[in-house]
Amino acid sequence: MDELTFRQADRADVPKMAGLFTKRPPKERVARMTRRFGREPDGWYVAELKGEIVGCCQAVFPRPKDCWLQWMRIGPNTQGSGVGGAFADYLDRQVLAKGAEVVRLNTLPGNVRVHAMMGGVRGYTEWARWTRWNRLAQKPALGLARLRQVAHADDAEDVLAWLEGQVGYQASFAAVTCPDDFRKTVSLDRSLLQELIRGKKRGGCVLAGADGDMEAAALYAVQGQELRILQLVAATTAGGLAAAAGAIREAKPVERVSIQLAGASTELMRAIQRSFAGPHLKKHEFYVFGKRL
Helix, strand or coil, X not given: CCCEEEEECCHHHHHHHHCCCCCCCHHHHHHHHHHHHHHCCCXXXXXXXXXXXXXXXXXXXXXXXXXXXXXXXXXXXXXXXCHHHHHHHHHHHHHHHCCCCEEEEEECCCCHHHHHHHCHHHCCEEEEEEEEEECCCCCHHHXXXXXXXXXXXXXXXXXXXXXXXXXXXXXXXXXEEECCEEEEEECCCHHHHHHHHHCCCCEEEEEEEECCEEEEEEEEEEECCEEEEEEEEECCHHHHHHHHHHHHCCCCCCCEEEEEEECCCHHHHHHHHHHCCCCCCEEEEEEEEEEEC
């Protein structure tokens, strides 16, 4: 494909990029992309074939050295032609030059094309399977928090020492919701814990346990009118429910509550869904793919 080229995008490319998102009505696509580009004009790239835009992506850095690929689309008429793979290779080179050490992207479970394109020789592997519930009921938190002793963490080192021995932590280390932008994912490490525990913004880490033994940790943050549990790591189901409830109690009445889990046991996931079910509860599932450069 000698006529395939790549470059940084600018504002004039917005209508053509919006046209790649075919599942939305045309006017909605353009309006949505225009708003997004206006808020975050950096890191956009396009693929052009014979002068026509056939692919786009935004590469953002929610934290230094952590890159997140989002809004990645290849036009329907060029899917399966090799354009997507070549574009992915180009993006790798761009973000590596900007200092990225880790690259991630989300994909739906059934998106076979993305799995095939990013895997194999390109080295992306499935790092986590996310399950997110939106609009959890808040009232059950009052009773569930009594299942265990609940308190806010004040020492990131103690929390990290406990986390490192947990299966749920190992499964989610590289995939926890970014407290500064719920659309992105970062690593659950010392700096993130310190940011949540000592930060000036609303958020923190709620611990649950019994008889002096820690059983669960729930990381949470607030953006706009939403309190989200960014990740819940639990050694026991009761501890996990109590830690989640402790975080949910921090929500104001006007705030929506959501929880996003990766690496949690099936028993805990079912208990969360059952315990916080409400008339508006919604469930979403997707994968986090990633690789180290």
